[in-house]
Amino acid sequence: MKRVMLAVAMMLGLGTIPAHAAYPEKAIKIVVPYAAGGTADIFARFVAERLGTKWKNEFIVEVRAGAGGNIGSDYVAKAAPDGYTLLLGTSGSNAVNPTLYKTMPYKAEKDLVLVALVAETANVLVTGPNHPGNSIEELVALARSKPGKVTYASSGNGSVLHLSSVLLANKKNVQILHVPYKGTAPALIDVIAGRVDFMIANGPSVVGDIKGKKLKALAATTSKRVAALPDVPTMMEAGVEGYDLSSWFGVLAPARIPDEVRLKLNAAIREVLAEPTTRERFLALGAEPVPMDAETARQFFLSELKKWGDLVRASGAQVD
Amino acid sequence: MELIDHLILGFTVALSPQNLLYCFLGVTVGTLIGVLPGIGPLAGVAMLLPLTYVLAPTSAVIMLAGIFYGAQYGGSITSILVNMPGDASAVVTCIDGHAMARQGRAGPALAISAIGSFFAGCVATLAIMLLAPPLTTVALRFGPAEYFALMTVGLVMAISLAQGDQLKGCAMVVLGLVLGITGTDVQTGTLRYTFGIAKLGDGIDLVSVAIGLFGLSHIILNLEGATRRHLELAKIKSLMPSREEFSASARPIVRGTILGSILGVLPGGGAVLSSFASYTLEKRLARDPSRFGNGAIEGVAGPESANNAASQTSLVPLMTLGIPPNPVIALIGGALIVQGVIPGPEIISKQPDLFWGIVASMWIGNIMLLILNLPLVGIWVSLLRIPYQMLFPAIILFSCIGAYSVDNSTFAVWLCVVFGLLGYVLLKLEFEPGPLLLGFILGPMMEENLRRAMLLSHGDATVFVREPISLVLLLIALGLVIVMALPKARDKRKEVFSE
Amino acid sequence: MRTVLVRSKELWSGVLFVTIGVVVVSMALKYPTGTPSRMGPGFFPLVLGCILALLGLIFLARAGVRPGNSLSGWNPIALVCVLGSVALFAALLEPLGLAMAAFVSVVLACAAGHERRWGQALALGVGLALFVVVLFVMLLKLQVGIVPSLWN
Numbered sequence: 001m002k003r004v005m006l007a008v009a010m011m012l013g014l015g016t017i018p019a020h021a022a023y024p025e026k027a028i029k030i031v032v033p034y035a036a037g038g039t040a041d042i043f044a045r046f047v048a049e050r051l052g053t054k055w056k057n058e059f060i061v062e063v064r065a066g067a068g069g070n071i072g073s074d075y076v077a078k079a080a081p082d083g084y085t086l087l088l089g090t091s092g093s094n095a096v097n098p099t100l101y102k103t104m105p106y107k108a109e110k111d112l113v114l115v116a117l118v119a120e121t122a123n124v125l126v127t128g129p130n131h132p133g134n135s136i137e138e139l140v141a142l143a144r145s146k147p148g149k150v151t152y153a154s155s156g157n158g159s160v161l162h163l164s165s166v167l168l169a170n171k172k173n174v175q176i177l178h179v180p181y182k183g184t185a186p187a188l189i190d191v192i193a194g195r196v197d198f199m200i201a202n203g204p205s206v207v208g209d210i211k212g213k214k215l216k217a218l219a220a221t222t223s224k225r226v227a228a229l230p231d232v233p234t235m236m237e238a239g240v241e242g243y244d245l246s247s248w249f250g251v252l253a254p255a256r257i258p259d260e261v262r263l264k265l266n267a268a269i270r271e272v273l274a275e276p277t278t279r280e281r282f283l284a285l286g287a288e289p290v291p292m293d294a295e296t297a298r299q300f301f302l303s304e305l306k307k308w309g310d311l312v313r314a315s316g317a318q319v320d
Numbered sequence: 321m322e323l324i325d326h327l328i329l330g331f332t333v334a335l336s337p338q339n340l341l342y343c344f345l346g347v348t349v350g351t352l353i354g355v356l357p358g359i360g361p362l363a364g365v366a367m368l369l370p371l372t373y374v375l376a377p378t379s380a381v382i383m384l385a386g387i388f389y390g391a392q393y394g395g396s397i398t399s400i401l402v403n404m405p406g407d408a409s410a411v412v413t414c415i416d417g418h419a420m421a422r423q424g425r426a427g428p429a430l431a432i433s434a435i436g437s438f439f440a441g442c443v444a445t446l447a448i449m450l451l452a453p454p455l456t457t458v459a460l461r462f463g464p465a466e467y468f469a470l471m472t473v474g475l476v477m478a479i480s481l482a483q484g485d486q487l488k489g490c491a492m493v494v495l496g497l498v499l500g501i502t503g504t505d506v507q508t509g510t511l512r513y514t515f516g517i518a519k520l521g522d523g524i525d526l527v528s529v530a531i532g533l534f535g536l537s538h539i540i541l542n543l544e545g546a547t548r549r550h551l552e553l554a555k556i557k558s559l560m561p562s563r564e565e566f567s568a569s570a571r572p573i574v575r576g577t578i579l580g581s582i583l584g585v586l587p588g589g590g591a592v593l594s595s596f597a598s599y600t601l602e603k604r605l606a607r608d609p610s611r612f613g614n615g616a617i618e619g620v621a622g623p624e625s626a627n628n629a630a631s632q633t634s635l636v637p638l639m640t641l642g643i644p645p646n647p648v649i650a651l652i653g654g655a656l657i658v659q660g661v662i663p664g665p666e667i668i669s670k671q672p673d674l675f676w677g678i679v680a681s682m683w684i685g686n687i688m689l690l691i692l693n694l695p696l697v698g699i700w701v702s703l704l705r706i707p708y709q710m711l712f713p714a715i716i717l718f719s720c721i722g723a724y725s726v727d728n729s730t731f732a733v734w735l736c737v738v739f740g741l742l743g744y745v746l747l748k749l750e751f752e753p754g755p756l757l758l759g760f761i762l763g764p765m766m767e768e769n770l771r772r773a774m775l776l777s778h779g780d781a782t783v784f785v786r787e788p789i790s791l792v793l794l795l796i797a798l799g800l801v802i803v804m805a806l807p808k809a810r811d812k813r814k815e816v817f818s819e
Numbered sequence: 820m821r822t823v824l825v826r827s828k829e830l831w832s833g834v835l836f837v838t839i840g841v842v843v844v845s846m847a848l849k850y851p852t853g854t855p856s857r858m859g860p861g862f863f864p865l866v867l868g869c870i871l872a873l874l875g876l877i878f879l880a881r882a883g884v885r886p887g888n889s890l891s892g893w894n895p896i897a898l899v900c901v902l903g904s905v906a907l908f909a910a911l912l913e914p915l916g917l918a919m920a921a922f923v924s925v926v927l928a929c930a931a932g933h934e935r936r937w938g939q940a941l942a943l944g945v946g947l948a949l950f951v952v953v954l955f956v957m958l959l960k961l962q963v964g965i966v967p968s969l970w971n
Binding site for chain 3: 721
């Protein structure tokens with residue numbers, strides 16, 4: 001009986017087909033391509049909550065994890081481009097994967113568009129407390145003196161963290177040995193214990209250890225210093241020219257999403273990012289809000305695809 | 321003293337109304353699962369795992385841990401009353417427990433079982449409190465070589481302690497290792513054994529394996545069994561054990577507790593093993609071993625204490641080293657990771673309220689179980705009267721939903737079918753699925769650490785014997801292999817397992 | 820009564836493991852093997868596959884010497900209905916929603932039992948379907964459609 005009534009209600013609802021001007025008219029789904037509870041999930045829920053309040057519309061967060069973010073991204077890439085299915089993508093899942101993975105279920109440049117950036121987290125190069133290197137210079141000199149022997153950890157082959165170290169090695173022309181781990185946590189343990197020389201790790205995961213003197217921070221990867229670590233120089237300040245990498249989180253949509261919808265979403269997200277509480281909440285996570293207008297965002301995505309793509313090819317990493 | 325501070329912190333967390341509720345829910349559901357035939361703590365935790373994603377990490381672990389040790393209590397109820405073990409670790413209790421029930425002594429059997437479990441739980445929790453923090457400092461000394469050696473010990477133990485034929489146990493472990501390899505290779509990013517299916521890039525989900533191998537296969541097997549299952553329900557006359565029963569049980573309880581506490585910590589150990597080991601020990605120590613099998617209360621007291629102690633101390637390796645010693649704990653670890661809490665040496669220092677809160681709630685859970693279960697025996701018994709005909713479709717449905725909800729993926733449910741079939745075939749051929757699961761979990765870690773150790777030592781294989789911890793562990797593994805091979809040990813095993 | 824070799828559990832165990840071993844090895848050879856000091860992704864699975872095949876051969880040999888226990892009868896209906904119930908759930912969940920998938924799955928599962936009480940099966944199906952919808956979707960916010968998505 002209940003199901004029959006539900007069915008009837010649904011059928012009646014079929015009569016009203018949403019028009020663009022009235023967007024949004026029904027619940028909007030934000031897909032998270034990583035496991036529940038991770039940083040991407042946190043940002044997705046944040047956007048869902050704030051936009052939901054702002055527009056008085058229902059937002060649902062749906063986790064579809066797997067294949068380094070490809071499963072969720074593919075789901076959104078192939079969804080109807082009506083603005084009701086969105087993706088909380090990241091630099092890893094959407095800028096790196098397209099080149100990293102030999103076979104992709106969708107085409108990044110053609111099938112997805114970056115509607116708005118949400119946040120950026122910096123990555124930090126850290127070494128163990130007893131490590132001889134105290135600055136990027138010293139580390140590089142050490143690497144130069146014994147090629148192939150200085151080791152660095154990463155959270156996985158082809159991950160943003162791995163590629164960040166690859167960029168350093170390329171810029172300074174040194175040979176270092178990559179030791180991949182399944183995730184950041186086990187990698188950090190070996191760095192702290194001194195079994196691995198260094199690692200470039202996400203800001204949020206290491207801030208606590210740096211302050212607790214369990215890790216030494218040698219440089220931050222972004223062009224500006226990390227707010228939570230004001231004494232740590234940036235890579236460029238430390239003598240690595242042209243080095244500016246960060247992990248970003250943003251809202252993506254199927255590429256053929258109508259322009260009005262895309263601009264509307266972008267404007268709303270930028271408003272949310274400008275709210276004073278947003279900055280506080282993000283800083284607590286070790287991230288910074290990054291408002292970006294719609295056209296800049298679109299271009300940013302394309303340039304990121306190229307930038308990370310080049311890095312992947314330089315590193316030789318591949319997932320097939 | 322620092323310990324008191326920790327305890328105070330722990331109790332503050334554990335006694336919050338929310339966490340009390342989750343503790344209660346956990347132990348009650350756990351007992352229910354233990355009572356229900358066909359679902360053991362593994363399938364039960366697997367099914368309820370996704371529910372905990374909406375809870376705070378501490379509450380989630382409190383509830384899941386409650387399910388785990390609650391299930392040990394529940395399993396013993398059906399073992400004693402109905403001669404049907406709720407799960408593998410309760411099998412041993414059937415032997416003397418049900419014999420006692422047939423003699424009209426079901427009450428004392430149940431009571432001793434509950435009291436023994438309570439004592440064991442308290443001691444085990446104490447052990448955790450005292451040993452876990454120092455263990456974390458040791459944990460930092462564990463590099464890839466040491467982890468590899470530890471995994472090797474675990475796998476050897478899993479083989480040696482598997483019931484029945486050791487070669488078959490070996491085959492199961494190795495098969496588990498192979499299944500665990502499916503996915504993306506950590507070192508090179510190569511996709512192995514994924515057959516082009518993107519979802520398999522992250523490996524086969526443990527929940528699907530657990531549900532298929534343990535849940536579905538057993539249901540099919542049960543349905544093949546007797547045309548009509550009649551459950552002989554013994555009457556319960558009185559609950560209190562006599563004075564002699566009490567004094568006879570005292571030492572087995574203590575011995576069982578110690579045995580269980582130690583075995584629970586070791587990889588490959590766990591509740592099943594502890595109960596068997598305790599039974600064997602008690603029989604060997606008894607003045608009149610012939611009583612065993614005919615209602616010797618030591619045969620209930622020892623194993624019940626052992627399996628409860630083991631299920632609690634098995635949280636220790638997870639919380640200190642980040643290594644789950646058995647599949648249920650692996651699932652709990654998975655739940656934590658999803659919540660952003662990485663189990664490992666950092667937990668005690670970085671999340672003291674999580675750790676001590678869990679420890680404190682285990683005390684509370686044990687008390688709840690003791691108080692609640694004895695009066696509630698009547699209810700559990702009536703549950704057993706639900707015809708299996710109606711019960712098993714519900715179990716299947718919950719399993720499906722459980723598998724789906726981990727990742728919103730129907731693929732996980734399809735995998736359950738595959739593993740259900742595999743489990744069925746293996747059971748028909750008289751293989752024990754338990755060691756497979758252990759191989760599945762420990763295998764990938766073993767390979768990862770082996771290769772990483774070689775990478776860090778720049779190709780030098782002597783690193784495994786140069787490092788003291790690694791050397792010791794490998795020697796233990798070697799020792800175990802030798803012991804297994806000795807004919808004398810083989811005969812003893814045949815003796816124990818033929819019972 | 821001597822166990823017939825072809826019904827020997829030991830024999831079929833051997834067959835199973837030799838087959839699995841061979842499959843594992845053949846797939847392992849597709850990945851770079853590397854050397855013992857620099858193991859590639861194919862090394863470990865290759866070794867494991869060989870061990871499995873070897874164990875399978877041992878089982879076969881043992882079966883030849885002493886066939887051991889013989890395979891007991893099986894109930895194909897139970898097997899098909901239980902596994903089919905799960906498979907049906909997996910296939911129907913996304914297109915038809917939780918309520919339908921649960922209902923169909925439960926009814927099929929009931930067919931695996933010994934008694935064929937269709938009335939009871941249908942009632943159980945409806946009851947459980949409603950129960951899980953309430954519990955999982957409404958109370959626990961599981962993200963899954965309740966009714967056929969064709970109707971959305």
